[in-house]
Amino acid sequence: MRDDFSEATKRVVALQVGHRCSRPECRAQTSGPRLDPTKALSVGCAAHITAASPGGPRYDKTLQPEQRKSIENAIWLCETCSKLIDVDADRFPVQLLRDWKAAALRAAIVEVGKTAGPDSRNRDDIVGLIKKFNPQTSAEVFFREGYDALRSSDPNLAYVVSVEEGGVTVTVRSKDGEPVQVAFDPIFADTPEGRAKAAEFENYLKTGTAVELDESNLPVDELPEIVRDSVRERGGGPFRLQIGPKRPRTIASAIIFRNIDGKEYEFSYLEFGSN
DSSP, X not given: OOOOOOHHHHHHHHHHTTTBXXXXXXXXXXXXXXXXXXXXXXXXXEEESSOSSTTSTTOOTTSOHHHHTSGGGEEEEEHHHHHHHHHTGGGSOHHHHHHHHHXXXXXXXXXXXXXXXXXXXXXXXXXXXXXXXXXXXXXXXXXXXXXXXXXHHOTTEEEEEEEETTEEEEEEEETTSOOOOXXXXXXXXXXXXXXXXXXXXXXXXXXXXXEEEETTTSOGGGSXXXXXXXXXXXXXXXXXXXXXXXXXXXXXXXXXXXOTTSOEEEEEEEEEEEO
């Protein structure tokens, strides 16, 4: 006998993720309108993380029937991904599916009540461009399309995209020269490595020397919004965030002389750096 989800559970698990597939590489919208204006369609389903019956994918005999059909054992997927995780169960273990679900829930709560601005409209395009990149893809096409998509996502920011041995790096700067303002509270473990990283961060605050943080120092929810969505699209996992170095501000000055008759003369301005 199968321990199936109730209709109420299916409805709630879909609503929790905004009817989007929870697989990070997919995130397909699973509901929409039908030709009949009085009806809607759905191409999603509440899939079992551990199987509903013996012999099914990832079946856990230690669970009680109430646990198997509980919302904690449900993950919302599109029909394609729900089929995929069952036909290749070894590739999609229980913990991976739980991680998908947790990431999808985190992404959904951030988007609730948020007005769709340029970032939201272009995010999927940007992520799609980055995902399709591979060594066989024309670098020229990638950089041109990727730069255009990034530039249109926020007209006040300038982006530099580069491909390095370890992956793709996106550098963000404000076009007006002012710092990009972010707020976060880094965490440093009470270990030799953690204390060393804390000292590096303190040195950054004092002198502006660059410092690199990773997932052990910043939970995904604490990341600046400008990079948080990109990490969530990949389902969380390792990341690196380099801060700094601080650059000296440029100060413009004008030299004005006044003669004994009271007339003023303004000379060309000077520019100089200051910390």
